[in-house]
Amino acid sequence: MESDHVMMMRTTATFRTRSCDDCVRVRASLRRELLCANSFYKKSKAVNFHYFLRLSLPSSLFDPYIEGFFEVSLRCAMGDSQYSFSLTTFSPSGKLVQIEHALTAVGSGQTSLGIKASNGVVIATEKKLPSILVDEASVQKIQHLTPNIGVVYSGMGPDFRVLVRKSRKQAEQYNRLYKEPIPVTQLVRETATVMQEFTQSGGVRPFGVSLLVAGYDDKGPQLYQVDPSGSYFSWKASAMGKNVSNAKTFLEKRYTEDMELDDAIHTAILTLKEGFEGEISSKNIEIGKIGADKVFRVLTPAEIDDYLAEVE
Amino acid sequence: MSIFEYNGSAVVAMGGKNCFAIASDRRLGVQLQTIATDFQRISKIHDRVFIGLSGLATDVQTLYQRLVFRHKLYQLREERDMKPETFASLVSAILYEKRFGPYLCQPVIAGLGEDDKPFICTMDSIGAKELAKDFVVSGTASESLYGACEAMYKPDMEAEELFETISQALLSSVDRDCLSGWGGHVYVVTPTEIKERILKGRMD
Numbered sequence A: 001m002e003s004d005h006v007m008m009m010r011t012t013a014t015f016r017t018r019s020c021d022d023c024v025r026v027r028a029s030l031r032r033e034l035l036c037a038n039s040f041y042k043k044s045k046a047v048n049f050h051y052f053l054r055l056s057l058p059s060s061l062f063d064p065y066i067e068g069f070f071e072v073s074l075r076c077a078m079g080d081s082q083y084s085f086s087l088t089t090f091s092p093s094g095k096l097v098q099i100e101h102a103l104t105a106v107g108s109g110q111t112s113l114g115i116k117a118s119n120g121v122v123i124a125t126e127k128k129l130p131s132i133l134v135d136e137a138s139v140q141k142i143q144h145l146t147p148n149i150g151v152v153y154s155g156m157g158p159d160f161r162v163l164v165r166k167s168r169k170q171a172e173q174y175n176r177l178y179k180e181p182i183p184v185t186q187l188v189r190e191t192a193t194v195m196q197e198f199t200q201s202g203g204v205r206p207f208g209v210s211l212l213v214a215g216y217d218d219k220g221p222q223l224y225q226v227d228p229s230g231s232y233f234s235w236k237a238s239a240m241g242k243n244v245s246n247a248k249t250f251l252e253k254r255y256t257e258d259m260e261l262d263d264a265i266h267t268a269i270l271t272l273k274e275g276f277e278g279e280i281s282s283k284n285i286e287i288g289k290i291g292a293d294k295v296f297r298v299l300t301p302a303e304i305d306d307y308l309a310e311v312e
Numbered sequence B: 001m002s003i004f005e006y007n008g009s010a011v012v013a014m015g016g017k018n019c020f021a022i023a024s025d026r027r028l029g030v031q032l033q034t035i036a037t038d039f040q041r042i043s044k045i046h047d048r049v050f051i052g053l054s055g056l057a058t059d060v061q062t063l064y065q066r067l068v069f070r071h072k073l074y075q076l077r078e079e080r081d082m083k084p085e086t087f088a089s090l091v092s093a094i095l096y097e098k099r100f101g102p103y104l105c106q107p108v109i110a111g112l113g114e115d116d117k118p119f120i121c122t123m124d125s126i127g128a129k130e131l132a133k134d135f136v137v138s139g140t141a142s143e144s145l146y147g148a149c150e151a152m153y154k155p156d157m158e159a160e161e162l163f164e165t166i167s168q169a170l171l172s173s174v175d176r177d178c179l180s181g182w183g184g185h186v187y188v189v190t191p192t193e194i195k196e197r198i199l200k201g202r203m204d
Helices: A020-042 A097-107 A157-178 A184-197 A244-254 A261-274 A301-311 B057-078 B084-097 B142-152 B159-175
Strands: A005-017 A047-056 A066-078 A112-117 A120-126 A143-146 A149-155 A209-217 A220-226 A232-234 A237-240 A285-291 A296-298 B010-015 B020-025 B028-030 B033-036 B042-046 B049-055 B105-112 B118-123 B129-132 B135-139 B184-189 B194-199
Touching: A005 A020, A097 A149, A097 A209, A112 A149, A112 A209, A112 A220, A112 A244, A112 A261, A120 A149, A120 A209, A120 A220, A120 A261, A143 A157, A143 A209, A149 A157, A149 A285, A149 A296, A157 A184, A157 A209, A157 B084, A184 A209, A184 A220, A184 A232, A184 B057, A209 A237, A209 A285, A209 A296, A220 A237, A237 A244, A244 A261, A261 A285, A261 A301, A285 A301, B010 B049, B010 B105, B010 B118, B010 B142, B010 B159, B020 B042, B020 B049, B020 B105, B020 B118, B020 B159, B042 B057, B042 B184, B049 B057, B049 B084, B049 B135, B057 B084, B057 B105, B084 B105, B084 B118, B084 B129, B105 B135, B118 B135, B129 B135, B135 B142, B142 B159, B159 B184, B159 B194
Parallel strands: none
Antiparallel strands: A005 A066, A047 A066, A112 A120, A112 A237, A120 A285, A143 A149, A149 A209, A209 A220, A220 A232, A285 A296, B010 B020, B010 B135, B020 B184, B028 B033, B042 B049, B049 B105, B105 B118, B118 B129, B184 B194
16 A cells, blocks of 8 residues: 655735736746646646635735735655545545544454343453453453343444443433333444544544444344444454454354344354464453343452353 | 413323323414414324423424434434334433423323333423323413313223323313313324324304
């Protein structure tokens, strides 16, 4: 991917002349100079000059001078790919390249996965901390959005925090208006709308996270994946982050329609184990589940240890 | 002369056994002059939720249009009808949005909830919800309606008996109120059908 430089330079200057004729002469000579410069640089097809000149007339009897003002802006773009930096511009191949880059950021994040069972949903993620000195109890990658909807991510943690905050607010606003808990589909759609807005606004970048939203409402257990582009899909089982292709292949083999929640948790642990570097333990994975009781819970390390023992 | 009494109205809703009835008068007046004798105060939101609005007629119509709009969007987004409790919360929120310049109407909401249990409620013009199990009233004839309903109401009435009761209560109350009357419009709703009937009372 070629890199790209855009330089914007702006020069403004004012001048005052005694008479209109002088002013016109100054303008003409300035314009000549700039035209020469432009045609010189245009030969290399890399530079665009923009300039404009403005005249203002004497404002009062006390001011016999005429003010002129000129502004020159210089834009030079080197390289052919002028599309990869600007988020809101399509590339010739029809892609929004920033979103592709965001998906790459997601793909290099820690693995996370979700499985929808017949009577609940489980989501799990690796919790690789940068150093053994980090207090792992303070790191919570799986979060609640409502009492019956939980979410996990792959990608950039800070972006995830922002999205969780926004989603929680939207869920609560719905609850306040209708006095009813928000259906999972509606919350997912509103979160996806937020993510899409950040792909079509000025001065912002897309979120560098993909979310797995797990919930249980009147329509039963549901699992949704939301991408940085704002598209969302309902999955029976899905994985994201590093090692996603191995994890998905493993899930495809192991998934059955009538799985129960505990089986799903075992399968989730086995899938994480597939691509795990090092020893898997309750300190470096996080699991969240929701069953027919419609209460989303993050499992305690002790509970994770129990499941790990069952899987061995 | 209160602004709520400008057009004149009477609306009542009663809950029965797995059914509900909602009724209103038909007069539209401008103070003492009768302008129309077929004014629609009760509107269907969907097959299981009805809303009757009493008070200033222009706000009745506008508020109804706004609520239908919100419900249609809800139906499209969520692919389901609104439950009566949810709808009542929505109406309450919409009315409170205009707390310092309110819609001058009092809604009566009636619907069939989960398991076909009837749901009725009323609110004041700024959204204070009032749930009831038996009956709710609103409009210029509300005081007479309270008395008549209290006397005539029995719990767990079937659809036909409920129709008789609500009609008698409505007609006798609007007879005592000069600003409402000119007949009645009654909807009796069961899980299987909606029966709409026009009553002929004292045409004054």
